[in-house]
Amino acid sequence: MAVTIGSKTLPLPILQGGMGVGVSLDRLAGAVAACGGMGTISTAACGFQEPDFDRDPREANLRALARQVRRAREMAKGAGLVAVNAMVATTQYADSIRTALRAGVDAVVSGAGLPMDLPAIAAEVPENPAALAPVVSSGRAAGLICKVWDRRYHRVPDFVVLEGPLAGGHLGFSPEEASQAQAGRPKSLNVLLREVREALAPFQEKYRRDIPVFVAGGVRNGGEMARYMKEGAAGAQFATRFIATEECDASEGYKQALLKATSEDVVIVKSPVGLPGRALHSPLIRRVEAGVQPKPERCIRCLAACDPGNAPYCISRALVAAHRGDWENGLFFCGAHVEDVTSMSTVRAQMDQIMEEWRNASV
Ligand SMILES: Cc1cc2nc3c(=O)[nH]c(=O)nc-3n(C[C@H](O)[C@H](O)[C@H](O)COP(=O)(O)O)c2cc1C
Numbered sequence: 633m634a635v636t637i638g639s640k641t642l643p644l645p646i647l648q649g650g651m652g653v654g655v656s657l658d659r660l661a662g663a664v665a666a667c668g669g670m671g672t673i674s675t676a677a678c679g680f681q682e683p684d685f686d687r688d689p690r691e692a693n694l695r696a697l698a699r700q701v702r703r704a705r706e707m708a709k710g711a712g713l714v715a716v717n718a719m720v721a722t723t724q725y726a727d728s729i730r731t732a733l734r735a736g737v738d739a740v741v742s743g744a745g746l747p748m749d750l751p752a753i754a755a756e757v758p759e760n761p762a763a764l765a766p767v768v769s770s771g772r773a774a775g776l777i778c779k780v781w782d783r784r785y786h787r788v789p790d791f792v793v794l795e796g797p798l799a800g801g802h803l804g805f806s807p808e809e810a811s812q813a814q815a816g817r818p819k820s821l822n823v824l825l826r827e828v829r830e831a832l833a834p835f836q837e838k839y840r841r842d843i844p845v846f847v848a849g850g851v852r853n854g855g856e857m858a859r860y861m862k863e864g865a866a867g868a869q870f871a872t873r874f875i876a877t878e879e880c881d882a883s884e885g886y887k888q889a890l891l892k893a894t895s896e897d898v899v900i901v902k903s904p905v906g907l908p909g910r911a912l913h914s915p916l917i918r919r920v921e922a923g924v925q926p927k928p929e930r931c932i933r934c935l936a937a938c939d940p941g942n943a944p945y946c947i948s949r950a951l952v953a954a955h956r957g958d959w960e961n962g963l964f965f966c967g968a969h970v971e972d973v974t975s976m977s978t979v980r981a982q983m984d985q986i987m988e989e990w991r992n993a994s995v
Pocket residue numbers: 648649650651652653655674676717719743744767795798799800801802848849850851869870871872873964965966967968969
């Protein structure tokens with residue numbers, strides 16, 4: 633059941649997916665790691681609660697990130713692993729990774745773009761040989777990343793997160809694919825898993841090591857995780873179900889919005905950076921659809937690809953508003969199966985339930 637991740641061991645085959653902005657910080661990540669899973673802090677605008685964030689977001693984010701990584705590791709007490717999720721598309725990508733590595737993070741997970749430079753950035757902090765992992769949505773992307781890492785850095789990923797079209801947040805699929813998935817016709821994670829494992833196979837052979845693949849996006853329970861594990865996955869990454877926990881770093885308002893939602897409240901949105909994303913159909917999204925949302929006034933340059941002059945709204949501010957539970961102005965990212973989240977619980981209860989379902993399905 634334990635999974636080897638680089639030079640470390642993950643006792644349980646469960647990853648908690650990174651959730652920005654502020655949904656997965658030290659409290660959630662530390663609690664998951666304390667239970668033997670991998671808890672993930674999202675680096676996206678993680679310093680938004682710092683007093684100087686408006687004046688100097690860069691400094692605020694890096695200071696907060698270092699503190700959050702240290703705190704999560706203290707909470708974990710060595711039971712599980714603490715990771716950061718850094719999106720390639722963010723302007724502070726490399727700085728965030730270096731900061732997290734210096735603070736002692738166990739793993740760096742990187743998506744929203746192809747993390748071709750991740751090994752070079754990590755090599756700048758040689759004292760921390762943390763595990764490095766890309767988030768991919770196809771076998772093609774997994775193969776391309778391995779090819780480039782092999783050629784340039786003579787290494788391969790320590791693990792891979794395969795995110796399918798039912799995930800929350802930004803998606804690596806076209807709006808049509810994401811909508812079809814929402815309508816019950818997803819490109820099956822099983823098919824994607826097979827493609828990714830085929831793409832990884834030559835590199836596993838060359839480096840004589842396993843590259844564990846964790847499936848993510850609409851994995852409903854431990855029983856489904858067990859089925860994917862029979863198909864060759866090392867485990868699964870879960871995100872949405874961890875929002876309705878006491879330890880989740882989002883506000884009570886975010887948690888309540890999710891608890892009230894049904895699958896009919898979930899829509900595919902086009903985020904200001906042009907990528908499709910999955911979120912609740914909140915008043916902000918309705919105003920954008922109706923063309924009546926005022927354009928953003930200020931910009932903190934959080935995403936490299938964002939053109940603030942043409943963006944329909946500021947994604948950082950909308951995600952911070954959601955974190956605070958501001959239903960009118962928030963962008964509430966969520967996975968496709970919000971209807972499964974029906975009551976508040978704790979991280980320990982979630983982890984125990986997933987593992988019990990996994991055991992029942994594995995006998
Ligand atoms: C609120 C929310 C925010 C997310 N933010 C990020 C993010 O910043 N970076 C990322 O790689 N994935 C992000 N994701 C995707 C998750 O990490 C995860 O892979 C996926 O949602 C798992 O599917 P599930 O929510 O159905 O369990 C987010 C998901 C949610 C629900």
